[in-house]
Amino acid sequence: MMSLKSKANDTGMAKQKGSQASLLDKINPLIIVIVFLYIGITLLSDRFLDIGNQMNILRQVAVYLIIALGMTFVIASRGIDLSVGSNLGLCAMVLGTLIEAGTPVAIAMVLVVGLGTLIGAFNGLVITRFRINPLIVTLGMLVALRGATHFFMGGSIIRMPESLRFIGQGFIGFVPVPAIIALTATAFAYWLFFHTRFGRHTVSIGSNEEACQVLGIHVNRHKVAVYAFQGACVGLAAAIIVGRLNAASPSLGNLYELHIIAAVVLGGTALYGGVGTIGGTLLGILTIGVLENGMVLIGADFHLQRVLLGFLLIFAVAYQEHRRRVIDTRAFSRIKEAEE
Amino acid sequence: MQDDERDILGVMDSMDTAVSPLLSLQDLRKSYGAIEAARGVSFDIFPNEVVAMVGDNGAGKSTIVKMLSGVVKPDGGQLFWQGKPFHPSGPDAVRDAGIETMFQDLALVNDVDAPGNLFMGQEPMKRWLGFLPILDRKKMRLETERLLDQIKIKLQSVDRPVRLMSGGQRQAIAIARILLSAKAQLMIMDEPTAALGIQEQAKVLNVIRNLHAQGLSILVISHNLEHVFSIANRIVVVQGGRIAASVATDEVSQQDVVQLIMGGRLQ
Numbered sequence: 001m002m003s004l005k006s007k008a009n010d011t012g013m014a015k016q017k018g019s020q021a022s023l024l025d026k027i028n029p030l031i032i033v034i035v036f037l038y039i040g041i042t043l044l045s046d047r048f049l050d051i052g053n054q055m056n057i058l059r060q061v062a063v064y065l066i067i068a069l070g071m072t073f074v075i076a077s078r079g080i081d082l083s084v085g086s087n088l089g090l091c092a093m094v095l096g097t098l099i100e101a102g103t104p105v106a107i108a109m110v111l112v113v114g115l116g117t118l119i120g121a122f123n124g125l126v127i128t129r130f131r132i133n134p135l136i137v138t139l140g141m142l143v144a145l146r147g148a149t150h151f152f153m154g155g156s157i158i159r160m161p162e163s164l165r166f167i168g169q170g171f172i173g174f175v176p177v178p179a180i181i182a183l184t185a186t187a188f189a190y191w192l193f194f195h196t197r198f199g200r201h202t203v204s205i206g207s208n209e210e211a212c213q214v215l216g217i218h219v220n221r222h223k224v225a226v227y228a229f230q231g232a233c234v235g236l237a238a239a240i241i242v243g244r245l246n247a248a249s250p251s252l253g254n255l256y257e258l259h260i261i262a263a264v265v266l267g268g269t270a271l272y273g274g275v276g277t278i279g280g281t282l283l284g285i286l287t288i289g290v291l292e293n294g295m296v297l298i299g300a301d302f303h304l305q306r307v308l309l310g311f312l313l314i315f316a317v318a319y320q321e322h323r324r325r326v327i328d329t330r331a332f333s334r335i336k337e338a339e340e
Numbered sequence: 341m342q343d344d345e346r347d348i349l350g351v352m353d354s355m356d357t358a359v360s361p362l363l364s365l366q367d368l369r370k371s372y373g374a375i376e377a378a379r380g381v382s383f384d385i386f387p388n389e390v391v392a393m394v395g396d397n398g399a400g401k402s403t404i405v406k407m408l409s410g411v412v413k414p415d416g417g418q419l420f421w422q423g424k425p426f427h428p429s430g431p432d433a434v435r436d437a438g439i440e441t442m443f444q445d446l447a448l449v450n451d452v453d454a455p456g457n458l459f460m461g462q463e464p465m466k467r468w469l470g471f472l473p474i475l476d477r478k479k480m481r482l483e484t485e486r487l488l489d490q491i492k493i494k495l496q497s498v499d500r501p502v503r504l505m506s507g508g509q510r511q512a513i514a515i516a517r518i519l520l521s522a523k524a525q526l527m528i529m530d531e532p533t534a535a536l537g538i539q540e541q542a543k544v545l546n547v548i549r550n551l552h553a554q555g556l557s558i559l560v561i562s563h564n565l566e567h568v569f570s571i572a573n574r575i576v577v578v579q580g581g582r583i584a585a586s587v588a589t590d591e592v593s594q595q596d597v598v599q600l601i602m603g604g605r606l607q
Binding site: 195201203210212213214215216218328331332 | 409410430433443445446448450451468472475500503504
């Protein structure tokens, strides 16, 4: 227990060790990974560091990043959303259809963000009302939404209006518009996650749902809001990707969920909930984006990239477990030292 | 008391009957499937009274605490708060009414730091650069330090996740949390001394005495009869989901209470 005589102790060695350790613990190891990737790929390809290629990476990752922001909230609340890729495909097709039918781009975009939000809220409602594991609910939705998109929407829609293409392909200065949108969304998500009750309660629900319940947080309502937010992110991402490709196709977003979950977990957000980081998600997305870009430049096979992505996901979870155990063990031994 | 044959439940008539109860439980019932955890619980808590609830494991104490804190809805019976019927929609409504609860499992969020746990669900906000609402971390931190200081339990650092804290520190945070509310009139404390060493136990008992001195009412659940006798005005004995007895502390001995808990009657 906290005996009084321990006080002299904890200003001494234990604390010094503590500050050293916490500095190392606080740096996201992905920064080091990205630095090594940059050095490695630069050595293998002289085109990699071109400003054009760098901006290309940013444009490529923008869509993933926006969806991953929502996924950070979902995973931090100890949930998962496997349906984001299918939701993206549906939103993209609805957007294309609306625009083809003459709906102004701005209105079509608002409607599609609304659609994404509704689908997310539906996920959340089913998960909380019927107490079904989110893995199952969103796996079901992954299949159902994809099927519905193919069934109702038919084939691809091409040629989008100029304003939508600007959102997906345009530049402001030398920075791609999708990158600007994604970084703005990241700043918003950062605020929402770290500086508001919404973010605070999201992490807390992921850490101890029962405690949140007895402390008066409306857990179910909050979870629905988290999934709805994820859906809104998907809706926004849909507008960007349709603008970028200048087309919508019913198979758009296939396997995105794996890419995004891998990046979020790689970034340090815990699959068992309670821990989340927006900065880490940004780094996770960049790591995978740089890696994929590098592999293309080097001429590696597309299928090989998928092998790498799959293993990266497994590695990320294993590393996270290890890191948490090491940090906790160290911290506990410090407490013990201080108390003895 | 010895040769008095009167009904135990009538003992509290010794209290001034002109004062109306702060909280009144009338015939509260709760079942979980086939298990009847509360089979008609009735007792009162008066203003500025320390009531201790004792009883064997499984007697129904926790169920009563959960019903009073709004975590669990009673299947039947009535609650009266300050004389009016009280049907809280949930824990936040109970808190708003002026009842704070320290739960036996402490209800701490392990991955959040001490201030975050203290203010969970009622975090103060401020405006960054005059417009962007953000959590007021500084206020949360200062208030946490002040409250922990008040109960005289020091943490080396409040800003690490509570999962990295000792049992005593965690308990201190759970206790500090119920001191936060300015409008609280009744504190419910479920086993507040359970995870503590001797020194900290004494500190917590002092906290309870101080709250009492400030005019608050406290319902404390404890297995430690020594503690119960040192702080409580009245002891409510729970047995088999019912109130077996409600006795003034200074009219009974520890031996009497043990007997009541075991299912006996006072001679």
